Amino acid sequence: MDKKLHILQIGRERWESRNEDGLIWYYINVCDDVDVQQEKLHVVLNANEDNEEENHQEKITSFDVVIISELGTNFDFSYLQQYIEPYTILVNQELSDTIINHFPIFKYLFVHYIDMQDITSVIATVKKDFFIGQNGTKLHVKNIVVNHVDNCSIYYNGNNYVEISEINQSDYVQLLYWKYNIGLGSDATTDLWLEYDADNQIDLRLVLHFIDSAGEVIRRTFTQTEMAHNINVNVEQFTYLAASIEVKGQGTIKVGPLHYRKSREQYGEMLLGGQVSRDSQRNEFFYYFNPGDLQPPLNVYFSGYRTAEGFEGYWMMKNLGKPFLLISDPRLEGGCFYVGSSEYEQKIEHVIQTYLDLLSFSTKQLVISGLSMGTYGAIYYGARLEARAIVVGKPLINLGDIARNVPLHRPEAFETSLDLVNKFIDQGEERYEKLNNKIVPYLEKAKFPEDSTIAIAYMMQDDYDSQAYFDLLNYLSEKEINIISKGLVGRHNDNSPGINQWFFAQLKRLNISIG
Numbered sequence: 057m058d059k060k061l062h063i064l065q066i067g068r069e070r071w072e073s074r075n076e077d078g079l080i081w082y083y084i085n086v087c088d089d090v091d092v093q094q095e096k097l098h099v100v101l102n103a104n105e106d107n108e109e110e111n112h113q114e115k116i117t118s119f120d121v122v123i124i125s126e127l128g129t130n131f132d133f134s135y136l137q138q139y140i141e142p143y144t145i146l147v148n149q150e151l152s153d154t155i156i157n158h159f160p161i162f163k164y165l166f167v168h169y170i171d172m173q174d175i176t177s178v179i180a181t182v183k184k185d186f187f188i189g190q191n192g193t194k195l196h197v198k199n200i201v202v203n204h205v206d207n208c209s210i211y212y213n214g215n216n217y218v219e220i221s222e223i224n225q226s227d228y229v230q231l232l233y234w235k236y237n238i239g240l241g242s243d244a245t246t247d248l249w250l251e252y253d254a255d256n257q258i259d260l261r262l263v264l265h266f267i268d269s270a271g272e273v274i275r276r277t278f279t280q281t282e283m284a285h286n287i288n289v290n291v292e293q294f295t296y297l298a299a300s301i302e303v304k305g306q307g308t309i310k311v312g313p314l315h316y317r318k319s320r321e322q323y324g325e326m327l328l329g330g331q332v333s334r335d336s337q338r339n340e341f342f343y344y345f346n347p348g349d350l351q352p353p354l355n356v357y358f359s360g361y362r363t364a365e366g367f368e369g370y371w372m373m374k375n376l377g378k379p380f381l382l383i384s385d386p387r388l389e390g391g392c393f394y395v396g397s398s399e400y401e402q403k404i405e406h407v408i409q410t411y412l413d414l415l416s417f418s419t420k421q422l423v424i425s426g427l428s429m430g431t432y433g434a435i436y437y438g439a440r441l442e443a444r445a446i447v448v449g450k451p452l453i454n455l456g457d458i459a460r461n462v463p464l465h466r467p468e469a470f471e472t473s474l475d476l477v478n479k480f481i482d483q484g485e486e487r488y489e490k491l492n493n494k495i496v497p498y499l500e501k502a503k504f505p506e507d508s509t510i511a512i513a514y515m516m517q518d519d520y521d522s523q524a525y526f527d528l529l530n531y532l533s534e535k536e537i538n539i540i541s542k543g544l545v546g547r548h549n550d551n552s553p554g555i556n557q558w559f560f561a562q563l564k565r566l567n568i569s570i571g
Contacts, residue, residue: 059188062116064140067125071175078183082119084136086128094135101139120144121186125172127151133159140165142346143329144186148172164347166329184244185319190326192317192365192386195234195299200311202232214475215389217251221308223258230263231309233300237267238316240295245319248287248299251338251387254280255307265298266291277302288319315340315386317365326366326384333407335400339392341385342367343407347415348379353444353570354417355380355563356408358426358433361390361472372560376567381411383433388475393455394433395476395494404433405440420444420505423566427559428452428548432495435528439498444505445566449513449555450548451524453495456488458520465519473520499531508537511562513544513555520548 064082065071072081082100084093101116122136122145145167147155152169156162172178200218202210208231211219220231240246254260262283266274268291278287289297299314317326324330330344344367355378357369365386373380383404385391394404412422422443426434431448432455438446452458459473480487510532514525525541532539542558544551 061120061182061186061188063121063123063182064119064136065123065125066127066131067123068128069125071123071125071179079179086126086131088130090130090132090135093130093132097136097139120188121146121182123172123178123182124148124151124155127155127158133161137161141328142166143168143324143327146170146172146178146182164350168323185321185323186328187244187318187320190318190330190366192315192326193363194313194315194365194386195236195238196313196389197311199234199236200232201235203230205229205231213481214478215313215472216475216479217253217310217312219308219310223303223309224306225304228259228261228302228304231301231303232311233298234314238297238299240266240289240291240297242291242293242295245321246289246297247315247317247319248289249315249317249338249340250283251312251315252301252310253337254303254309255305258303258305258307258309260301260303260309262287263300263302264289265300267296267298268293269295286319288321315365327370330367333403335397335403337397337400339387339396339400341383341394341400341404343384344370344382345411346374346380348374349377350379350415351571352415352417352421353378353423353567354408354412354415354421355567356422356424356434356437356443357382358394358424358430358437359384359391360426360428360430361470363390372563376563378567378571379411379415381408383407385429385433388479389472391429391472392476392479393429393452394436395455395491401437405437408437408441421570423447423563423570425559425563427555431524436495436498439495439502442502442504443508444570445509445511447509447511447559447562447566449559450515450518450520450552451512451528452521453524453527454521455491455494457492457523459491460488461519461521470520496531499528502535504535504537506536509566510537510539511559511566512539512541513558513562514541515546515548515550515555516543517546517550518548 060078060080062080066084070083118139118141122140124147142165145165147167147169149169149171197215197218208223209221260280262278264276325332325342327344330342332340332342334340355373357373359368367382367384369382385394419442423445424434424438424443425447427449431451434446434448459477477487544554
């Protein structure tokens with residue numbers, strides 16, 4: 057069951073009379089004196105049981121949504137600021153010309169301007185797009201069934217893609233389908249994103265069949281042009297969605313996972329304010345920026361391996377109180393170590409630099425961190441950007457060796473490493489060493505700022521990459537930087553709590569010293 061949304065409405069006319077299930081309303085009248093407004097807020101946040109007007113028993117620390125319908129001369133935003141999160145503020149578009157002048161901090165809270173003439177429509181938007189949490193997954197390559205069309209050749213490359221070559225069709229024919237359906241609820245929009253690559257002479261379309269509880273079927277098709285952006289689907293009742301691919305023309309096609317995510321429409325990807333970036337090969341990464349206190353440093357955190365799509369580390373980074381940037385990789389089974397085309401990697405670097413520029417920070421005020429799979433992103437982009445500090449737990453840098461270790465050291469465990477090396481299968485056996493060495497030039501040539509720190513917590517019997525810590529020492533030992541490390545007994549996943557505790561302690565220490 058979805059959690060209820062706590063909504064603070066600021067204005068002259070109270071909206072709570074339009075109450076609906078799933079919403080808990082709080083109200084501040086902008087015509088009240090400031091001390092009265094503050095007293096009402098105090099009552100709300102402390103869940104005062106004696107307050108008949110705001111008889112909500114659940115104590116809250118921040119509001120899920122803030123609606124500013126009107127402003128008054130007495131309104132003072134400063135006392136509210138600590139209880140409001142970025143991206144959660146909806147402002148009457150009639151105030152768009154004046155509100156930034158009155159409250160400059162709104163520039164960094166990333167408010168949304170919306171037409172509030174139809175209050176019912178505003179409330180519907182809140183219920184649909186401002187839900188709590190994040191929800192994303194995929195239909196995997198292993199769930200694809202390929203129809204044997206004429207003399208086509210079929211090759212499955214793990215969780216990367218299925219390749220169908222020697223296609224020769226004068227008219228559309230169903231080439232493949234996913235053997236599992238997607239369940240769609242009526243309370244949300246679902247975003248679809250297909251990973252694929254097709255020769256220029258191939259014409260491809262995604263076919264969706266919507267099957268409702270009465271068995272009625274509606275067919276919709278989407279062209280390659282339409283698939284340049286998310287495909288948004290809505291239904292009026294619970295519906296099953298069956299997906300397939302039709303093609304015509306001549307050549308080869310590679311089809312990867314079909315991602316489906318609960319949509320926030322224009323208000324964010326996964327989290328409110330979350331964004332997605334894609335290269336020309338349809339590879340994605342997500343990122344989310346929180347301005348914190350707008351003071352140095354900027355903390356960048358790369359998510360580790362996660363089969364559920366979305367961000368991790370939100371509360372850990374938020375508890376530092378500083379600006380932070382979360383980056384997540386939704387490819388393969390649970391991530392692809394943030395490596396890809398040069399375009400893909402440059403986009404990640406560009407995103408980090410964009411938020412440094414927004415904050416007027418330099419790389420001397422940049423801390424990049426990650427755990428397990430996220431350590432590769434932290435070290436790789438930390439070296440490329442020459443960050444002031446890199447903090448990692450359970451480092452992984454020899455990506456080829458991680459795959460080689462599967463049969464002998466951890467059979468049937470973390471087979472994503474095999475998918476990674478097979479992503480570069482066209483490079484033959486050399487791909488193992490190329491992946492091992494990919495990070496080396498950046499570590500060797502990096503000129504880290506004065507008094508930089510590399511903090512490493514590692515497992516002493518790591519069965520993923522046993523040499524990562526020692527290789528890092530070798531690459532970094534001659535640089536004028538501080539290297540701090542701690543080794544814990546065990547294999548890669550034997551003591552995550554111990555790693556995490558040390559990891560966060562280093563982040564807190566560095567945030568104090570750099571700030």
